[in-house]
Amino acid sequence: MAAQAALVRARDGARLVLHPEGAWTLAATLAPLPPLLDELFDAELRQVRFDCSALAAWDSRLVVFAREVAQRCAARGVAFDADGLPDGVVRLIALADGAAGRRDGAGHLAERGFLRELGEQAIAFLRSAGELIEFTGAATVALVNMLRGRARFRYRDMFRVMQDVGAEALPIVSLISVLVGLILAYIGALQLSQFGASEYVANLVAIAMAREMAAMMTGIIMAGRTGAAFAAQLGTMTANEEIDALRTAAIPPIEFLVLPRIVALVLMLPLLAVYANLMGIFGGALVGLTYLDIDPLQYVTQTREAVTLTDFGTGLFKAAVYGVIVAVSGCLRGMQCGRSAAAVGEATTSAVVTGIVFIVVASATLTIVYQVLGL
Amino acid sequence: MSAVTDDGAAPHVSVEGLAVGYGDRVVQSGLDFGIRRGSVFVIMGPSGCGKSTVLRAMVGLLEPRAGRIRYGGTSLWDAAPERRDELRRRFGVMYQGGALWSAMTVVENVSLPLEEHTELDAWTIRRLAELKLALVGLSGFEDFYPAEISGGMNKRVGVARALALDPEVVFFDEPSAGLDPISARRLDDTLLALRDALGCTMVLVTHELDSIFHIADDAVMLDPVSGTMIARGAPRELLETSTDERVRRFLRRGEA
Numbered sequence: 001m002a003a004q005a006a007l008v009r010a011r012d013g014a015r016l017v018l019h020p021e022g023a024w025t026l027a028a029t030l031a032p033l034p035p036l037l038d039e040l041f042d043a044e045l046r047q048v049r050f051d052c053s054a055l056a057a058w059d060s061r062l063v064v065f066a067r068e069v070a071q072r073c074a075a076r077g078v079a080f081d082a083d084g085l086p087d088g089v090v091r092l093i094a095l096a097d098g099a100a101g102r103r104d105g106a107g108h109l110a111e112r113g114f115l116r117e118l119g120e121q122a123i124a125f126l127r128s129a130g131e132l133i134e135f136t137g138a139a140t141v142a143l144v145n146m147l148r149g150r151a152r153f154r155y156r157d158m159f160r161v162m163q164d165v166g167a168e169a170l171p172i173v174s175l176i177s178v179l180v181g182l183i184l185a186y187i188g189a190l191q192l193s194q195f196g197a198s199e200y201v202a203n204l205v206a207i208a209m210a211r212e213m214a215a216m217m218t219g220i221i222m223a224g225r226t227g228a229a230f231a232a233q234l235g236t237m238t239a240n241e242e243i244d245a246l247r248t249a250a251i252p253p254i255e256f257l258v259l260p261r262i263v264a265l266v267l268m269l270p271l272l273a274v275y276a277n278l279m280g281i282f283g284g285a286l287v288g289l290t291y292l293d294i295d296p297l298q299y300v301t302q303t304r305e306a307v308t309l310t311d312f313g314t315g316l317f318k319a320a321v322y323g324v325i326v327a328v329s330g331c332l333r334g335m336q337c338g339r340s341a342a343a344v345g346e347a348t349t350s351a352v353v354t355g356i357v358f359i360v361v362a363s364a365t366l367t368i369v370y371q372v373l374g375l
Numbered sequence: 376m377s378a379v380t381d382d383g384a385a386p387h388v389s390v391e392g393l394a395v396g397y398g399d400r401v402v403q404s405g406l407d408f409g410i411r412r413g414s415v416f417v418i419m420g421p422s423g424c425g426k427s428t429v430l431r432a433m434v435g436l437l438e439p440r441a442g443r444i445r446y447g448g449t450s451l452w453d454a455a456p457e458r459r460d461e462l463r464r465r466f467g468v469m470y471q472g473g474a475l476w477s478a479m480t481v482v483e484n485v486s487l488p489l490e491e492h493t494e495l496d497a498w499t500i501r502r503l504a505e506l507k508l509a510l511v512g513l514s515g516f517e518d519f520y521p522a523e524i525s526g527g528m529n530k531r532v533g534v535a536r537a538l539a540l541d542p543e544v545v546f547f548d549e550p551s552a553g554l555d556p557i558s559a560r561r562l563d564d565t566l567l568a569l570r571d572a573l574g575c576t577m578v579l580v581t582h583e584l585d586s587i588f589h590i591a592d593d594a595v596m597l598d599p600v601s602g603t604m605i606a607r608g609a610p611r612e613l614l615e616t617s618t619d620e621r622v623r624r625f626l627r628r629g630e631a
Contacts, residue, residue, distance in 0.1 A: 026540065026541060027493065027494075029494075032496055032498070033498065033499065034498050059573070060506060060541050060573075061495075064499065067506060068502060088571070088573070088574070091568065091571060092510065092572040092573070095510055095572065096509035097509070338522065339522055340478070340522050341477050
């Protein structure tokens with residue numbers, strides 16, 4: 001049951017007496033105050049005071065009202081007599097008005113125009129492109145340092161990351177690859193059976209997996225799984241000032257944190273792609289042996305004849321490139337992260353999006369390059 | 376020992392035979408004290424003695440191993456969940472680092488409890504939030520995000536948020552830790568003024584002696600070695616009358 005509160009006004013010429021009645025508490029029901037406040041002031045008003053004799057209880061709600069009345073009085077040159085208010089209210093108003101603060105909002109850019117927003121976005125985009133190049137350069141330097149045996153990083157960290165991005169990713173890679181092989185085989189079967197060439201499903205699945213799909217699906221899984229994890233880990237470390245602590249301890253964060261992750265992913269992603277190849281071919285074989293009734297031995301022979309070592313090599317090279325892309329985008333976004341929980345979320349999202357976009361771009365570029373080179 | 380305070384009045388908050396801990400480890404046990412309505416009560420002790428753990432149990436975040444915490448007669452942990460939430464709405468808690476919601480502006484941080492737990496209109500909520508921010512000296516910073524203001528200001532926003540619902544009991548976890556001496560003193564003065572004006576009970580966890588002597592009406596001291604309370608009373612009296620070496624050492628900044 002909500003308590004009741006009311007405000008009674010007694011006007012006597014230029015003087016106004018406000019009688020707050022009942023319980024002026026946060027839980028009380030009370031008519032909205034802004035229209036009432038607008039009504040109170042007119043040209044003749046010279047003095048306002050309170051009479052709280054009928055007030056049963058009060059809390060901040062009364063303080064807010066009394067403070068607003070006092071401020072409006074001050075703005076209009078009306079005398080405000082605080083004597084009738086409870087001592088606590090007077091003290092709180094004095095405390096609120098006396099405490100240092102800033103009366104202006106200067107220096108804070110709450111409102112921005114469209115053009116300004118556009119310009120800032122453009123500058124931010126250019127800056128982020130510059131940062132990506134700078135970061136890749138720094139990572140390359142770190143890699144060179146590592147090859148010369150001079151990088152400060154712990155192999156223990158690298159092996160832990162390798163386990164995390166390699167062995168522990170096997171179940172999801174298995175599932176996706178088998179299903180991709182299955183889908184390819186079905187699509188192929190529908191088309192090829194029209195020419196009576198359904199045993200060529202084996203060729204289609206094997207070449208598609210080896211040259212393209214195994215690497216790309218593994219890359220995309222890794223972008224979602226590992227790239228996001230890298231961004232969240234490094235982002236949280238940035239937010240907690242752990243990255244700053246490394247810098248001040250004269251340990252380059254790129255060598256210590258980024259390098260093990262990039263190396264681990266570049267080593268593991270091609271291995272996962274080999275595994276994905278096998279799983280994809282297995283998925284295709286499931287369709288071939290059951291739905292198309294191809295002889296198992298024929299399926300294997302067909303597959304062996306279709307795929308050359310070059311096909312495998314091109315696919316694995318792509319996988320290694322995707323490894324670099326996923327690791328760099330994950331680590332970069334993590335390192336660029338702001339100092340809040342929301343910023344960590346943004347960094348993670350951005351890492352996945354950057355990773356997948358660049359994987360597709362790199363895949364297209366490499367496919368054209370292979371074509372030109374005749375691979 | 377009973378939970379009746381020295382002047383005989385029933386305490387606002389009473390802690391009876393409380394034991395708290397994590398996992399297999401009991402951090403503090405055998406705690407008995409009452410907190411008078413409208414007083415400033417300090418839980419003090421060296422770092423790592425379990426002050427914050429006791430606070431977590433008192434605000435309903437960590438279930439005690441044994442004992443009771445009563446608010447005006449109702450036991451917090453024995454109450455039904457709805458009743459416990461109702462009790463919690465009458466607390467305000469300020470966390471060590473401020474624990475502001477970083478995706479919201481300062482004024483939204485203070486407004487959220489009002490929006491969730493009252494039926495007030497937007498105008499009143501905004502004015503209430505502005506008042507609470509003005510009380511901690513942050514007028515004009517309403518539309519800033521926590522990341523845009525200093526650590527000390529974040530703490531003060533934390534105080535304003537703790538006071539949002541005009542709570543009966545306000546808990547502060549290390550309010551002045553990390554503040555410069557002037558800001559720390561100003562925060563203490565603000566707390567005292569708020570207590571005087573709002574009449575709320577304040578419970579502070581701190582090891583800052585300046586704060587303790589300046590604002591505490593009453594205190595308990597926790598000891599990390601024995602894992603229980605070793606003193607209780609007004610800090611100045613304890614300083615003069617305590618015969619316990621550990622208490623004297625703590626209150627005299629390590630000098631015996």
